[in-house]
Amino acid sequence: MSEEKNILSILVDNEPGVLSRIVGLFSGRGYNIESLCVAETMDPLVSRITITTMANLPLVEQIKKQLNKLVNVIKVHELTGTKFVQRELVLIKVKARPEHRAEILRIVDIFRCKVIDVGLEHYTLEITGDEDKLSAILSLLKPIGIKEIARTGIIAMFREPKNN
Amino acid sequence: MKLTGAQILMEVLKDEGVELIFGYPGAAAIDIYDELAKTDIRHILVRHEQGAVHAADGYARASGQVGVCLVTSGPGATNTVTGIASAYMDSIPIVVISGQVPTHLIGNDAFQEVDIVGITRPCTKHNYLVKHAEDLARIIKEAFYIARSGRPGPVLVDIPKDVARKRVNYKNQIDVKIRSYSPTYNPNLKQLKKIINLIKSSERPVIFAGGGVILSKSSKDLTEFARKTCIPVTTSLMGLGAFPGTDPLSLGMIGMHGTYRANKSTGACDLLIAVGTRFDDRVTGKTAAFASQAKIVHIDIDPTSIRKNVPVTIPVVGDCKITLEHLNRLIDEVDFGDIKQKQKKWLDEIEHWKSTKPLAYVQRELIKPQFVVEKLYELTRGEAIITTEVGQNQMWTAQYYHFDKPDHFITSGGLGCMGFGLPAAIGAQLAKPDKVVVDVAGDGSIQMNIQEMATAVQYCLPIKVVILNNGYLGMVRQWQELFYEKRYACTSMDHTPDFVKLAEAYGAVGLRATKPQDVESVLSEGLLTPKTVIMDFVVDPEECVYPMVPAGAPITEMLLV
Numbered sequence A: 001m002s003e004e005k006n007i008l009s010i011l012v013d014n015e016p017g018v019l020s021r022i023v024g025l026f027s028g029r030g031y032n033i034e035s036l037c038v039a040e041t042m043d044p045l046v047s048r049i050t051i052t053t054m055a056n057l058p059l060v061e062q063i064k065k066q067l068n069k070l071v072n073v074i075k076v077h078e079l080t081g082t083k084f085v086q087r088e089l090v091l092i093k094v095k096a097r098p099e100h101r102a103e104i105l106r107i108v109d110i111f112r113c114k115v116i117d118v119g120l121e122h123y124t125l126e127i128t129g130d131e132d133k134l135s136a137i138l139s140l141l142k143p144i145g146i147k148e149i150a151r152t153g154i155i156a157m158f159r160e161p162k163n164n
Numbered sequence B: 001m002k003l004t005g006a007q008i009l010m011e012v013l014k015d016e017g018v019e020l021i022f023g024y025p026g027a028a029a030i031d032i033y034d035e036l037a038k039t040d041i042r043h044i045l046v047r048h049e050q051g052a053v054h055a056a057d058g059y060a061r062a063s064g065q066v067g068v069c070l071v072t073s074g075p076g077a078t079n080t081v082t083g084i085a086s087a088y089m090d091s092i093p094i095v096v097i098s099g100q101v102p103t104h105l106i107g108n109d110a111f112q113e114v115d116i117v118g119i120t121r122p123c124t125k126h127n128y129l130v131k132h133a134e135d136l137a138r139i140i141k142e143a144f145y146i147a148r149s150g151r152p153g154p155v156l157v158d159i160p161k162d163v164a165r166k167r168v169n170y171k172n173q174i175d176v177k178i179r180s181y182s183p184t185y186n187p188n189l190k191q192l193k194k195i196i197n198l199i200k201s202s203e204r205p206v207i208f209a210g211g212g213v214i215l216s217k218s219s220k221d222l223t224e225f226a227r228k229t230c231i232p233v234t235t236s237l238m239g240l241g242a243f244p245g246t247d248p249l250s251l252g253m254i255g256m257h258g259t260y261r262a263n264k265s266t267g268a269c270d271l272l273i274a275v276g277t278r279f280d281d282r283v284t285g286k287t288a289a290f291a292s293q294a295k296i297v298h299i300d301i302d303p304t305s306i307r308k309n310v311p312v313t314i315p316v317v318g319d320c321k322i323t324l325e326h327l328n329r330l331i332d333e334v335d336f337g338d339i340k341q342k343q344k345k346w347l348d349e350i351e352h353w354k355s356t357k358p359l360a361y362v363q364r365e366l367i368k369p370q371f372v373v374e375k376l377y378e379l380t381r382g383e384a385i386i387t388t389e390v391g392q393n394q395m396w397t398a399q400y401y402h403f404d405k406p407d408h409f410i411t412s413g414g415l416g417c418m419g420f421g422l423p424a425a426i427g428a429q430l431a432k433p434d435k436v437v438v439d440v441a442g443d444g445s446i447q448m449n450i451q452e453m454a455t456a457v458q459y460c461l462p463i464k465v466v467i468l469n470n471g472y473l474g475m476v477r478q479w480q481e482l483f484y485e486k487r488y489a490c491t492s493m494d495h496t497p498d499f500v501k502l503a504e505a506y507g508a509v510g511l512r513a514t515k516p517q518d519v520e521s522v523l524s525e526g527l528l529t530p531k532t533v534i535m536d537f538v539v540d541p542e543e544c545v546y547p548m549v550p551a552g553a554p555i556t557e558m559l560l561v
């Protein structure tokens, strides 16, 4: 069975050690983590952890059940298909020699990202988007020369039903 | 009412009905001990903290109550880890309370500080570090609730010294409400109807019962279910006693050292009804070949157990007892026709496997370990509570002591932890003072927690230790004999203590048998002696446990005697 990228959105008690329980579950059982984000929700007693993991279908089922079994896990949602929105933010430090500056700014414009730091030899760009958009801009900037990137990892949410 | 943390702990323990604690003191736990001594709760001073946890485990299994341990920080806490891991694998409800260095020292590498919450996270059902005395009562309540509810398991509560000393308001009467924890007890009834239909249409059904049946106290319901439907029952190691081992429908144990008929029936069945089991690899052998002709029904309270190792046709998440009660009711509403007649062909086939390939060993001039267990079974009329160590001794006990009742076989199943049997026997004897409690041991394993002899003698516990002394780490030697061309790398114990003298040194009674004709008299004498007794049976050193399924092979492919 083929492995796919799965996004799990996990609501947990906002307590010390809870993240460690989740991460320990993944490492102890040999599940993989592609990215992981944590932050408080509107309810300060609850945090949301978003994990992307590569796994086949039965394994995702098992991962969800194992997560649910942890006492501090309140709810696990699997975000698949088109019923959710996902975003990731990336900071890209790109080499900006004079002959490339115009090209870079054109790309910034097309992708509606921002230049947040400028130096003699580089631009730092901020871009948010879904996976396709991010990989598109990265592949365009690569030939120009990427010095460094920092990614937040994916966060995601269900869409509300259209007609309500 | 203002109380110290330690006093609050005592209040909640009393509230939870705790009568007995296994433990070992130290600086970080001294305030708790100071309060404990003022209560009626009995404290059993073990000789090693691992022993405390195994004893609490044995106590929990024999009594059906939550077992409780109390230890100090640092080494006291780390010594509990093996015991906790064993209880976790076998889903045994225990609460371990550890002292911790004062909160202001946590993280400082203080004297006897370890992050025991971090260390035990993967081997507890849940654990807590109590940072505020105000939370203590709630946390202890939750710990007991979590330990005993759903799929039971060990819970550790780490209490810093200043939390135990701090005086805070305490009011009794705390309801446990954990929004993120609510086990599913009631099965989906639609699924149960499907099971009934499968039973109706099946020709070769088998019931496979695990430790969950014992934990949920549903042996009676399971037995009723099997007898009503006339379906034969095999059990896992943990499930021994869930169905009477002497019942004509009993197939005995399944798996690596399962009976020929149990493994064959599982291979041939067209319906496998698994209740309260997690399909451990020692049960399934090669999973792809396991019950490959069967539709599998799996009833378990833990959703993660279902479809983890084997594909399942009808999953049922729920408490075994509630589920079996429903099933028994549903069965009464269905007309199965002449069920005995319907099952006859299948049961005849099984009977043929049983009569042609029974459990067997060859009697020679040396004592056979199986013979010792058989005699033990006879002399105790199958009524004793039996704990075991790990290895061949454990498997021979599982094979030759026919457990008719639940809670009578206490073994470290999932972890397979040598050193379990003696402290577990101590716990079981304290839970059931009127029962004969026997630890069937190996000469290797018994030395792993032999210090608990002192505990048994101190508290006048008349437990019996039956050592099947083969001079080897026998089970490992067996693997070496069968799969490593008899290269006995480091499995011969060239020096073992004289167990008779050792027993006497501890203030217990020591007996020995070296010939088959002495077995019965030594056993009788030992069983009739109202003291802690070690019986040392010098057995055939190279006896093997059969049947045996080589690791990773289908369970239908057994090596036989």
Ligand SMILES: Cc1ncc(C[n+]2csc(CCOP(=O)(O)OP(=O)(O)O)c2C)c(N)n1
Pocket: B389, B390, B391, B392, B393, B394, B416, B417, B418, B419, B441, B442, B443, B444, B445, B446, B468, B470, B472, B473, B474, B475, B476
């Ligand atoms: C703590 C621990 N260490 C190692 C093992 C591996 N092991 C499994 S069975 C066994 C041999 C046990 O020897 P003994 O107690 O003499 O029992 P026998 O098999 O000879 O009956 C060993 C070493 C284990 N199960 N537990």
Ligand SMILES: [Mg+2]
Pocket: B442, B443, B444, B468, B469, B470, B471, B472, B473, B474
């Ligand atoms: Mg041995």
